[in-house]
Amino acid sequence: MAYLIVVAHPDDEVLGAGATMYKLAQEGHSVNVCILSGEVKVRNFRPTIDELNEDVNNSMRILGVDKVIKGNFPNIEFNNEGHLKLVQFIEAAIVETKADVIFTHHPADLNNDHLHTSLACQAAVRLFQRRSDIKPLKELLFMEVPSSTDWGLNKAMNQFSPNTFVEIGEVGVEKKIEALTEYRGVMRDYPHPRSEEAIKGLAAYRGGQSGMIYAEAFESVFRRGL
Numbered sequence: 001m002a003y004l005i006v007v008a009h010p011d012d013e014v015l016g017a018g019a020t021m022y023k024l025a026q027e028g029h030s031v032n033v034c035i036l037s038g039e040v041k042v043r044n045f046r047p048t049i050d051e052l053n054e055d056v057n058n059s060m061r062i063l064g065v066d067k068v069i070k071g072n073f074p075n076i077e078f079n080n081e082g083h084l085k086l087v088q089f090i091e092a093a094i095v096e097t098k099a100d101v102i103f104t105h106h107p108a109d110l111n112n113d114h115l116h117t118s119l120a121c122q123a124a125v126r127l128f129q130r131r132s133d134i135k136p137l138k139e140l141l142f143m144e145v146p147s148s149t150d151w152g153l154n155k156a157m158n159q160f161s162p163n164t165f166v167e168i169g170e171v172g173v174e175k176k177i178e179a180l181t182e183y184r185g186v187m188r189d190y191p192h193p194r195s196e197e198a199i200k201g202l203a204a205y206r207g208g209q210s211g212m213i214y215a216e217a218f219e220s221v222f223r224r225g226l
Contacts, residue, residue, distance in 0.1 A: 001024075001029045001030070001100045001101060001138075002029070002030040002032065002097055002098045002099050002100050002101075003021075003024055003029055003030065003031050003032065003099065003100070003101050003102075003103070004032050004033075004034060004093060004094060004097050004099035004101070004102045004103070005017055005021065005031070005032070005033045005034070005102075005103045005104070005143075006034045006036075006090055006093065006102060006103070006104040006105075006117060006121045006124075007033070007034070007035055007036070007104070007105065007117065008035075008036050008037055008078065008105065008111065008113035008114050008116075008117040009035065009036075009037050009040050009075065009113065010035055010038065010040060010052060010055070010056050010183065011059075011180065011183045011186045012035075012105070012114070012145055013033045013035070014059060014063070014176060014179045014180050014183070015145045015146055015147075015180065015194070015199075016103065016105070016143030016144060016145045016216075017103050017143050017216060017218075018063060018175070018176035018179050018180065018216075019166075019168035019172035019173060019175060019176040019203070019214075019216050020103075020166045020168065020172075020216045020218075021033075021063045021064070021065065022062075022063045022064060022168075022172055022175045022176070022179075023166065023168055023172055025063060025064025025065065025066075026064065030066050030097070030098075031063070031064060031065050031066055032065065032066050032067045032068070032069070032093075032097040032099070033060065033065055033067070033068045033069070034068075034069045034071075034089075034090060034093040034097075035056075035068065035069070035070050035071065036071045036073045036078070036086065036089065036090075036113070036117055037071065037072070037073045037074065037075045037078075037113065038056075038070030038071055038072060039052070039070075039072060039075075040052070040075040046185065047184045047185065051184060052184075055182050055183045055184055056068060056070075056183075058182040059179040059180070059182040059183060060179075062175060062178055062179045062182065063175065063179050067096075067097060069092075069093045069096065069097075071089050073085075073086065073089075075113065076111075076112060076113060077113075078112065078113040078115075078116035078117065079112055079116055081116070083116075083119070083120060083123075086116060086117070086120035087120045087123045087124045088124075089120075090120055090121055090124035091124045091127050094124060094125070094127055094134070095127075095134065098135065099137070100135070100137070100138045100139075101137075101138050101139045101140075101141070102121065102125055102137065102139070102140050102141070103141050103142075103143050103218065104117060104118050104121040104122075104140070104141075104142065104143070105117050105118040105121075105142065105143065105145065105148075105149075106118060106142040106143065106144065106145075106149050106152070106160045106219065107119060107122075107142070107157065108149070108152035108154060108157040108158060108159050108160060109145060109148045109149050109151075109152055110148050110149075110151035110152055110153065111145075111148045114145065114148055118142070121140075122140070125137050125140050125222070136224060137222070137224070138223070138224055138225070139220060139222060139223045139224070140220070140221050140222040140223075141164060141218040141219060141220050141221065142160065142218060142219040142221060143216075143218055144160050144162070144217060144218075146193035146194055146198065146199065146202065147192070147193040147194055150193060160219060161219055162206070162209075162217035162218060162219055163218075163219055163220055164217070164218040164219065164220045165206060165207075165209065165210035165212060165215045165216070165217050165218075166215060166216050166218070167207070167210075167212035167213060167214070167215050168203060168212075168214050168215060168216055169213050169214055170213070170214060172203075172214060172216075173199070173200050173203045173214050176199065176203075177196050177199060177200070180194075180199070200214075203215060203216065
């Protein structure tokens with residue numbers, strides 16, 4: 001199976017699905033990442049572009065990712081980009097990776113780029129209905145990104161409601177944290193949601209919800225078959 005994680009910024013993929021990515025790679029699946037704003041030029045504490053690229057590569061190596069596809073859409077300005085450009089970039093990533101299953105942001109996330117990534121991804125996953133040479137998508141899932149999904153305060157939108165849980169075990173949590181620490185300036189001290197304690201605590205909570213030894217939670221919004 002080929003998996004594609006579509007995110008707005010570097011580190012979103014690890015925050016949302018890092019342990020699941022590691023587990024899938026260990027099981028022999030193809031795990032790929034599409035980052036729309038590969039350079040995140042206005043990010044606080046951002047390293048140089050060479051350092052950022054090194055951080056991405058080191059983090060993805062820990063998780064066993066096969067391929068990283070980077071765009072140059074402007075950070076925190078996706079709302080000013082043409083929707084079609086975002087959609088077509090994601091479609092190209094779907095074609096390149098031959099994705100069966102796609103993970104992306106929840107549309108109620110506080111971060112504006114996450115919203116537009118999710119909307120564009122929802123449009124792009126229909127590609128198999130328009131092109132006979134594209135294999136049908138098996139599943140689309142939304143992830144939760146600490147410090148963004150948990151701040152989805154707009155009650156006019158449906159909040160993240162997990163219905164799919166992946167058991168990751170203690171090793172999975174450790175690999176997720178190890179991959180995150182490769183990103184300079186991303187981790188924070190507890191009680192910030194991007195602290196080691198909070199990330200492990202969330203995995204323990206999701207595991208308790210689902211009867212698993214640590215888990216990552218997702219919202220499956222499209223699935224074909226049982």
